[in-house]
Structures are given as C-alpha cells and as structure tokens.
Amino acid sequence: MTQITLDTSRGDPREGGRASPLAGGLSGAMIGRAVGDAFVKLNPVKLIKNPVIFTTWIVALLSTISAAAAIAGGQSAGFAVQLALWLWATVLFANVAESIAEGRGKAAADSLRATRVTTKAKLIVDPKTGTVVPTNASELEVGSIILVEAGDVIASDGEIIEGVASVNEAAITGESAPVIRESGGDRSAVTGGTTVVSDWIKVRITAKPGSTFLDRMIAMVEGADRRKTPNELALAVLLAGLTLIFLIAVVTLVGLGAYSGVDLDPIVLGALFITLIPTTIGGLMSAVGIAGMDRLLKVNVLATSGRAVEAAGDVDTLLLDKTGTITFGNRMATEVIPVPGVRPEAALAAAVMASLADETPEGRSIVELGRNAGVSVDQPAGAVAIPFTAVTRQSGLDVGKDSWRKGAVDAVLKDLNLTDxxxxxxxxxxxxxxxxxxxxxxxxxxxxxxxxxxHLKDVVKPGVKARFADLRRMGLRTVMITGDNPVTAAAIASEAGVDDYLAEATPEDKMRLIKAEQAKGRLVAMCGDGANDAPALAQADVGVAMQTGAQAAREAGNMVDLDSDPTKVIEIVEVGKQLLITRGALTTFSVANDVAKYFAIIPAMFVVALPSLGALNVMRLHSPESAILSAVIFNALVIVALIPLALKGVKYRAIGAGALLGRNLLIYGLGGLIAPFVGIKLIDLVISGLGLA
Known part of the structure; x- marks a missing residue:
C-alpha cells in the first residue's frame, strides 16, 4: 500500500422496515395505472424513440389493415386477425414494462406530494427587535429570514443562521428519529416540509417558491423527461443494426419463396420479421434503466438522471472520506494500559471515574468499556465534575479528597512534574x-x-474491509481521503483494506486527485457534504451529496443521499453495476433468442417446397402458419416473462469481467437459445390442438 502524493506546484438492510416515501413497490392500483399508461404510449410520437417497438407498431398496424380488408372482402381472416392481435400485444407488453417501472416513481412522487403543506412562516421583519409577521410560504423570497420554533413546519429550503434544533425529516427520508440541525458547519441546511421538534432556529431562505428541494425531488422521481444514457444510446444503435440485418434476411426470403414456389404473404413476412428482430431487449431496455433509478430510491438515494446511475456502474475509482464512512467518526476506547505496580482493573476503574461526567463520545466510550468489564459506572454522591478546558487539557471528577483525571499525555505529565x-x-x-x-x-x-x-481509536466499521475486497474483485480501486497525518492514515488504511490513501487532504487536493484519475481514463465516484466539497462533487463522474449537507454540495452532486450516510456510495456503485449487468444479460438473451427463432421457423416454412430442409426441421411444427403464429405469441409472452427480471435486476456478484461474461453466456446466452425451441413447440401444440392455425 502506498500513500498518494500530488504535485501541488501547479496548484436492502438499510430500509429496516421504515415507511420511506420513496420506497417503491407493486400494487394492484399501480399495475392498473401501468396498463392504462401502456395504451397511452401507443402514440407513435412516443414510440418512435424506441425503433424496435416502433417497427413492431408499424407491422401491427399493417396487419390490422390487412385483416380488416380480408373481412371486408368476405375472405377467411382468422389467421390474420390472430397475427394482428398478438403483434399489438407485443407492443402493449413492452409499454407495460416501461409503465410499471415508471409507475413506481410516480407512486413515490404522489407520496412526496402528500407531504407538502401550505403553511404560514414567521417572517422576521426587524432583526433588531425580532418582530415577526405571519407570511404565506409562497410569498417568501430568497434571502428572507424566518423564525421556526418547536412544532413549526419549515416553510421552505434554507440555511440555519442562528440556533440549534432537532428536526423531524420523516417527510423526506421516512426516518422518524429527529436529527440535529445547527448554524455553521455542514449540518446547517434544512428542507421545506420538515418539522422542528424542539428548540428554535432562524433560517435564511435559499429557494424560490416552486423550486424547493422537495419540488426538485418530485420532478426527478417522476422522471418524465428522463434522457437516454450513453449505454442506452449505444444499445439502441446496436438494436437498429440488428433490425436492419434481419430486414435484409427477410427480404431475401422473397427470392427464396419465388425459387421454391412458396407464395409468401407480405403480412406473414412482416410477422416473421418482428419475431426475428430483438424485440425482447427493445421492449425492456427503458424499463431496466428506470428500474435502476428505482432501486436507488428504495435505499433513499435520489439520482438526478439515469446517466448518473449508469456512470456508477462504470466507476473505476472510489474516493471515500475516512470519518463517518470507513470509520465510525468518533474515537472509541479500546483498552486501558496500566503502569507498573497498578492492577489492570484498578487502571480501568480510574479511567471510568475520570470519564463519568464526560458527555463526549470519547468519554462515553470509556464508561462503556468499563461497564462491559464489570466496573461500576454509578456516579458517587457529592461528585464534582471537572470540565475540559483548553488550558488544562484535562477533565475528570472529584469526590471529597479523591480525584481522577484524564487528558493529553504532555499536559498530564506536566501537571505531575514529570518529563518524557x-x-x-x-x-x-x-x-x-x-x-x-x-x-x-x-x-x-x-x-x-x-x-x-x-487507547482511543478511530474504529473501522465492521464489514467494510470485506466490502472493499468485493469491490476490488470487480476491478474498483478504493482511495481513503483524510485530514489525518500520514502515520495515522496509513494505519487506518491498512486496517480498512483500502488500496490507497490521501493524508492531510485539502479541498484542492481532492480536486487534483479526481482530475488525475480522470486523466488516466478512469471514472471517479466520491461523496461529500460540505460547501468545500462542491467543486470535487461537480468534477467527479458520480458525486453523492448528503441531504443534510450544504446547499452548494447538494446542487453540485448528481445524486443526493437522503439518509446522509456516506457509506451509501458503496451501495450506489453496486446498484449501478447491477443495472449494467442486467442490461447485458437481457441483451445476451435477446440476441440468442432471435438466432434460435430464425433456425426454428425458417425450416418449417419451406420444408414442403424444399424437402432438403427437413434435416433442419427438428421442431416438427404443425404448419407454416402455426410456426409463424407460435413465434409471434412466444415473442410477446417472453417480454411479460422477463419484466420481473428487468425490474428486480440480475443479482449482483463481485466477480471479474471474464467470469461475468462466462456466466451471462452460460445462463442467458444458452437460455436464449433453448427457450424459443421449447416455448414455440409448446405453443404450436396448443394452437394446433385448438385448431387456431
């Protein structure tokens, strides 16, 4: 492990049963709305964004016209009607998949809208006298200062300029436990719609009416204007290319039909074309991207775009702050080492007595260490607390003539007239x-x-080392960023199992490190909550801002963690990778599916005219019409069958790219080859048995 040096001269378990307003789920009402939306999406203006499904729509329309013409002419139209209905079903099923994925976001948006309230704010009109005037929240302007007291709803987004209070943010995060917000530092941002539980604060408004954080959340969750990500665009080009290839293949069949004496109905050729093009991934592609954002919503992370989620899946370097991310953030007592002549239990008891009045996290950890060892932690009657001061650099407890102290080593030795x-x-x-x-x-x-x-130690969180090992197996490089000195940083980095570390880091150092990584062609993710993190969050490919952080940080990042848990960045990367893995798996299945359907159907269509194809007609389908209809039905039903996989995603495993490719080929590639043969044959048996073809 090495310390990074920079040239400065150029100077699932998280949900915990909470009722989060963003927690998505499927319900009967949601599915009903999705089905209704699927019919709305039949609008060709909407479908043209998906070339494969738009092509299916065109063929379905032509099939419908052909069937209507046959009926009007008194001809037998049963086969044509069935083809048209199943082609329309294919389009609808693709729309349903997208609508169900979008429906989760719409349900979450409805839940968020329910949290918005119209409230009166206590506008401070005279800072000297503190005079307040009741004012509608919609009338507040940027820069207005309001007083928010216990029981009041915070009228709009803002920064605390005075006071400290506990705030219930359940309307945003779903977490009922109040959190502390105070002026100064990185915990000063408050969100409109949350409620002050105790004390009071003065808030300077930072958002215009209609553009609060809650308003932006609703807009982003709905994802109405969700743009395609680069991978989606590249995949769309691939699918368009495959569609063109199969169009050429189908056109060549016209010549083969003329040569063999088989009269091929244009509608039959159109249906064959639809069964061969990659409708499976074409119908599910959008749903996969939307579902990726939904999986982040379930863990209370709000992504501003699908592009951010996808970028998380391609991240090469992960930058993590040490405090609160890799470690608990508070130093904790792990042992008390006695001097010669003092029993260990006596030294521990003395440390506990010196800490009984210490309400700092460090002091409480010493008391807890003693309690776990069986030491009495009851404060004696008549005890006098000795607070810590910058002069003495010690704190402790006096009981009568007895005294106990703890503090900085040099300060204690000086007080005892001892030297090193x-x-x-x-x-x-x-x-x-x-x-x-x-x-x-x-x-x-x-x-x-x-x-x-x-011994006070910045304790590394349990399981972090194992998670870093998983990420390493996926090819990610982890870098710990800390303001600690290099000796301390090296010790914690070694214990946590990160690949590298940056000690004594400044905001400028973070920015230079991100740019250096990006210059090597790597994608970088980082999290932060302070205004000084904003430049780095904006520069990173995936910038995760804490919801409790400064307004500048929230605006700079492309994701917002509503739980303000810095370790969530690891989970975000996993969700991003799951999105990419899912899309790759479905693409593999779809392409293999199309190849199998080609070799399953073509022999059945021409075996009568070209008996030499009999060796390839392994499926022994009932008739050419049955073969086409079975393939069209299978083509529609397989989209429905894969909707749960598209929404849930392929299970994430920390394995290398080679192993991942092998797994996809084995499960989804081989499965895509076998499924059409089995499915089409079963459907053929059913429809031939019912006399439908």
Whole structure:
C-alpha cells in the first residue's frame, strides 16, 4: 500500500422496515395505472424513440389493415386477425414494462406530494427587535429570514443562521428519529416540509417558491423527461443494426419463396420479421434503466438522471472520506494500559471515574468499556465534575479528597512534574505504540499519581474491509481521503483494506486527485457534504451529496443521499453495476433468442417446397402458419416473462469481467437459445390442438 502524493506546484438492510416515501413497490392500483399508461404510449410520437417497438407498431398496424380488408372482402381472416392481435400485444407488453417501472416513481412522487403543506412562516421583519409577521410560504423570497420554533413546519429550503434544533425529516427520508440541525458547519441546511421538534432556529431562505428541494425531488422521481444514457444510446444503435440485418434476411426470403414456389404473404413476412428482430431487449431496455433509478430510491438515494446511475456502474475509482464512512467518526476506547505496580482493573476503574461526567463520545466510550468489564459506572454522591478546558487539557471528577483525571499525555505529565525521560518506560512505550497505530493516547491519574494510559481509536466499521475486497474483485480501486497525518492514515488504511490513501487532504487536493484519475481514463465516484466539497462533487463522474449537507454540495452532486450516510456510495456503485449487468444479460438473451427463432421457423416454412430442409426441421411444427403464429405469441409472452427480471435486476456478484461474461453466456446466452425451441413447440401444440392455425 502506498500513500498518494500530488504535485501541488501547479496548484436492502438499510430500509429496516421504515415507511420511506420513496420506497417503491407493486400494487394492484399501480399495475392498473401501468396498463392504462401502456395504451397511452401507443402514440407513435412516443414510440418512435424506441425503433424496435416502433417497427413492431408499424407491422401491427399493417396487419390490422390487412385483416380488416380480408373481412371486408368476405375472405377467411382468422389467421390474420390472430397475427394482428398478438403483434399489438407485443407492443402493449413492452409499454407495460416501461409503465410499471415508471409507475413506481410516480407512486413515490404522489407520496412526496402528500407531504407538502401550505403553511404560514414567521417572517422576521426587524432583526433588531425580532418582530415577526405571519407570511404565506409562497410569498417568501430568497434571502428572507424566518423564525421556526418547536412544532413549526419549515416553510421552505434554507440555511440555519442562528440556533440549534432537532428536526423531524420523516417527510423526506421516512426516518422518524429527529436529527440535529445547527448554524455553521455542514449540518446547517434544512428542507421545506420538515418539522422542528424542539428548540428554535432562524433560517435564511435559499429557494424560490416552486423550486424547493422537495419540488426538485418530485420532478426527478417522476422522471418524465428522463434522457437516454450513453449505454442506452449505444444499445439502441446496436438494436437498429440488428433490425436492419434481419430486414435484409427477410427480404431475401422473397427470392427464396419465388425459387421454391412458396407464395409468401407480405403480412406473414412482416410477422416473421418482428419475431426475428430483438424485440425482447427493445421492449425492456427503458424499463431496466428506470428500474435502476428505482432501486436507488428504495435505499433513499435520489439520482438526478439515469446517466448518473449508469456512470456508477462504470466507476473505476472510489474516493471515500475516512470519518463517518470507513470509520465510525468518533474515537472509541479500546483498552486501558496500566503502569507498573497498578492492577489492570484498578487502571480501568480510574479511567471510568475520570470519564463519568464526560458527555463526549470519547468519554462515553470509556464508561462503556468499563461497564462491559464489570466496573461500576454509578456516579458517587457529592461528585464534582471537572470540565475540559483548553488550558488544562484535562477533565475528570472529584469526590471529597479523591480525584481522577484524564487528558493529553504532555499536559498530564506536566501537571505531575514529570518529563518524557522521568515517566515510566512502560508508559512511554504504550504511548508510542498507540500513536504509531493511528490511535490517540490519554493519560490517567488518580489522586495525583499516574495509573495508566487510555487507547482511543478511530474504529473501522465492521464489514467494510470485506466490502472493499468485493469491490476490488470487480476491478474498483478504493482511495481513503483524510485530514489525518500520514502515520495515522496509513494505519487506518491498512486496517480498512483500502488500496490507497490521501493524508492531510485539502479541498484542492481532492480536486487534483479526481482530475488525475480522470486523466488516466478512469471514472471517479466520491461523496461529500460540505460547501468545500462542491467543486470535487461537480468534477467527479458520480458525486453523492448528503441531504443534510450544504446547499452548494447538494446542487453540485448528481445524486443526493437522503439518509446522509456516506457509506451509501458503496451501495450506489453496486446498484449501478447491477443495472449494467442486467442490461447485458437481457441483451445476451435477446440476441440468442432471435438466432434460435430464425433456425426454428425458417425450416418449417419451406420444408414442403424444399424437402432438403427437413434435416433442419427438428421442431416438427404443425404448419407454416402455426410456426409463424407460435413465434409471434412466444415473442410477446417472453417480454411479460422477463419484466420481473428487468425490474428486480440480475443479482449482483463481485466477480471479474471474464467470469461475468462466462456466466451471462452460460445462463442467458444458452437460455436464449433453448427457450424459443421449447416455448414455440409448446405453443404450436396448443394452437394446433385448438385448431387456431
């Protein structure tokens, strides 16, 4: 493992049963709406964006006209009517797949709309006297300052300029537990529609009416103007190319029919053409992309576009802040090392006594360490807390004539009139070992005597190392970014299992690192929450902003994590890769499917005129008409059968590209070859048995 150096001279388990407004799901009402939307999507202006399905629409229309003409002429039209109906069904099923995927987003948008309220804001008209005037939220302007007290709904998006309060953000995140918001720092942004639970805050409005974060969420969740991603565009070109190839193949059959004496009905040729072109992936392509965004919504991540989700799947380098992402963010006590002559349990008890009045996370972790070891953690009667100050750099507890202190090693030694040389050798060795491991040593005294040293450690989150190993197997390079010194950074990076680290990082360093990675042709993902992260979030290919972060960060990123959990970036990459894997699997299945259908149907159509094709007619279909109708029916039904896979996605596994290709070819390639032979034969038996062809 190496530290990155920069040239500066050029200077599922997350849901936890919550009722998140973004949690999608299928219901009878949603499916009903999807079916209705599918008929609306029959509009050729909408379908022309999908060339394969638009081609199917044209052939269905021509088949309908042909069937109507046959009926009007008193001719037998049963076969023509069946072809037309199943071709229309193919178009509808493709539309249903897209509509179901969109329906989840629309349901989530409806849920979000239900959270919007029309409320009165307490507009501060005179900052000196604090005079407030009730004002409609729609009348607030950018820069207006409002007072929000306990029980009030925050009228619009803004930044806290004064005060601290607990805020219920369930309307946005689905999480009922209030969170702390305060002026200054990276926890000052508040969202309109959330409720202040306790205390009060003054908020400067940052959004115009109708353009709040909630409004933007609704627009993005609905995805009405969702643009195709680069991969979708490339796939559309591939499908158009395959369509052209099969068009040429079908046209050549006209000559073969003339040569063999087989009279081929143009409508039959059109139906054959539809069965051969890649309608499966053509019908499901859009649904796969929309479903990828929906899977992010389920874990409370809002993507501004399908392009961002897809980019997450192609990410090569993952930048993660150490604090709160790789580690818990608060230093935690892991051990108390006694000096010679002091029993370990006595040193631990002294550390606990010195921490009983310490309400910091570090102090609470020391008390918890003692509680787990069986040490009493009850504060004695008459105890006097000694708070930490910048002068003493110590804190503790006095009970009568007894005293306990803990603090910075140099400050404690100075208070005891000890030097590094006069302190016990074992004590110095313990301090040095803790520092070299990336921890923080705190000296502990009892009644003016040194008793031991506490090891505070920035604890790496459980399971993170295994997840990084999974990402490494997928070809991702992980980089930890921290403001720690190189020694501490190296120790934590080694324990976490990241590939590289950047120590003592500044915002400029982050930006240079991202540009350096991109210059090597890599796609970069990072997360951040501060205004100083905004440039890097904007530069990264996938920028994940925390919902609780600064407004500048939320606007710079192309994703917003509503839970403000930095570790979510790992899950985002997994969702992106799942989207790409799913699209690749369905494409493999569709292409193999089309090849199989070609060799299954053509021999049945010409075997009578060309007996030499009998060796290829392995399916022994009932008749040429039965072969075509069976293929058209199979073509329509296979789209329905694959809708759940398109919505759920192929299961993500951290395997290499070679293994992934092999799995796709084995499961979806081979499956795509076999399925048409089995499916068409079964349908042929049914329709021939019923006398439909």
């Amino acid at each position: 040389g006069s302190a016990p050798a074992e004590f110095r060795q313990a301090v040095d070992r803790i520092a070299r491991s990336g921890g923080t040593p705190l000296a502990v005294t009892q009644n003016g005597a040194l008793v031991g040293v506490i």
